Amino acid sequence: MTHSTSNCEQDTLPLTHWKRWVHFEEQIWLLYIGFWCLQPYYDHAPMREWIWLIEAAVAFIVLYLLANRGPVRYRWLAALAIFVLGIIYVPFNQSACGIFIFLAAALPSVTQKSGVVIGLLIANSVAVATECLVLHLSSWTWSVSGGIALVVGMNLLRLRQQLRGDAKLRLAHDEIERLAKTAERERIARDMHDVLGHSLSLIVLKSELARHLLTSQPARAALEVAEIETTARQALAEVRRTITGYRSESFIAELIKAEKMLASAGVRVQRPETAPMLTPRHEATLSMVLREAVTNIVRHAEASECSIEVSTAEMATHMVIADNGRGNVRAEGNGLRGMRERLQELGGRLVLDSTRGTRLQIELPRSPEQAETVKA
Numbered sequence: 500m501t502h503s504t505s506n507c508e509q510d511t512l513p514l515t516h517w518k519r520w521v522h523f524e525e526q527i528w529l530l531y532i533g534f535w536c537l538q539p540y541y542d543h544a545p546m547r548e549w550i551w552l553i554e555a556a557v558a559f560i561v562l563y564l565l566a567n568r569g570p571v572r573y574r575w576l577a578a579l580a581i582f583v584l585g586i587i588y589v590p591f592n593q594s595a596c597g598i599f600i601f602l603a604a605a606l607p608s609v610t611q612k613s614g615v616v617i618g619l620l621i622a623n624s625v626a627v628a629t630e631c632l633v634l635h636l637s638s639w640t641w642s643v644s645g646g647i648a649l650v651v652g653m654n655l656l657r658l659r660q661q662l663r664g665d666a667k668l669r670l671a672h673d674e675i676e677r678l679a680k681t682a683e684r685e686r687i688a689r690d691m692h693d694v695l696g697h698s699l700s701l702i703v704l705k706s707e708l709a710r711h712l713l714t715s716q717p718a719r720a721a722l723e724v725a726e727i728e729t730t731a732r733q734a735l736a737e738v739r740r741t742i743t744g745y746r747s748e749s750f751i752a753e754l755i756k757a758e759k760m761l762a763s764a765g766v767r768v769q770r771p772e773t774a775p776m777l778t779p780r781h782e783a784t785l786s787m788v789l790r791e792a793v794t795n796i797v798r799h800a801e802a803s804e805c806s807i808e809v810s811t812a813e814m815a816t817h818m819v820i821a822d823n824g825r826g827n828v829r830a831e832g833n834g835l836r837g838m839r840e841r842l843q844e845l846g847g848r849l850v851l852d853s854t855r856g857t858r859l860q861i862e863l864p865r866s867p868e869q870a871e872t873v874k875a
Contacts, residue, residue: 528604529563531597532556538594548591555588559598566605574609578602582623589644590634599627599644603652607659620652661798668797671763675756683752698734702727750774753786754807757793761805764797766822769806775816781863784845785818788838792820792859795834800824800857811865815847818861826853 535556539548559581566577585598602623606616627644630636709723751774758768777785789807796802802824810817828851831839838861839849847863 528601529560532559534597535592535595538592551588552592552595555584555592555595559584559601563601563605566602567608578605578609578619581605582626585644586626586630589640590630590636593637593640596640596644599623599648600651603648604655606652607656611663613656613660616652616656620649620656623652624649665798668760668764668794672760672794675759679752679756698730698737701730702734705730750777750782750786750789753789757789757807760793760797766796766802767804769804771807771809773809775809775811775865777816781816781845781865784841784847785816785861785863787841788849788859788861789818789820791834791838796820796822796824796857800826802856814865816863816865818863819858820861821856821858823856826856828853828857 535552538544539552562577562581562584566574566581569577581598581602585595585602589596589598603620606619610616624644624646627648631638631640631644705723705727709720709727712720712723754770754774758770761768793805796805800822802822805820805822808817808819828835831851835849835851842849842861842863845863847861849862850860852858852860
């Protein structure tokens, strides 16, 4: 089925692997329509009831797909039609009570407003309970149509909110990354111009002068060549100092990006204004750990405050990332395992404490060539 440009707001996000999986799940669950045949089969229903079953199933499939993937303006109508179909048909075939579970599963696709979805789920359960009481339907019908449908709907609402939040987080992270790279390129261009512009211009002038003096005043030409060599060495030293500055500031750049990401999620941040001097490999590892930790805070912690501390000792660099979120991390996911493995490759270690919020303590042994901390 092709996508319409007027699909639900969720479809304005890039189509990723998880969205294709969600759409696959929406269709695979339709196999449960087979349970609708139980009551007609055991009751030895006449042919007309089987015809009603086929007609109801075909109508339901069309409405269910429309409610999940159709244009926005039709999704509300499709959801309402599924509800009406269930109210009318279930009293005749109680084994079809799962239609209300399908309706609950479709509601998060109808609107992104959590309050509206929760209100509709509750209204659906109340309406089904009322019908069951009035028509004296079985308790199984009530429990499936009302209770299980409500649980399924709430779980799918939470899942879709998480998926949408992850997609928006990725978009925000990519945009921050793009802006940071653009600013870094512009800064490098300015610094290279300032560092090399004067020195290279001076070298060109002295080279031309030395060429003109080479035959008439060899001694003067030799002096100019010596000054060219001195100027070139000074320029090389300035370039090396500039590159060293870039290396020391890249971790600060990662800190700034982390602060922006946390701020965009409404998390107050305390971070250091200085960074340790690290080798490129150590710096890349520490930056990766910081990036992964911040991503976990935004996605899962539900925190309002976060502190990032970086300190250096004679033998190691220490970083502590703490938040006041829900904590209670019972199992390490791929992100935490990846951080631990990268640190272990460099002889470092990670300690996790999630009793009150989440606190990550990172220790990374320092190499002999690493210098003191520098200003950002």
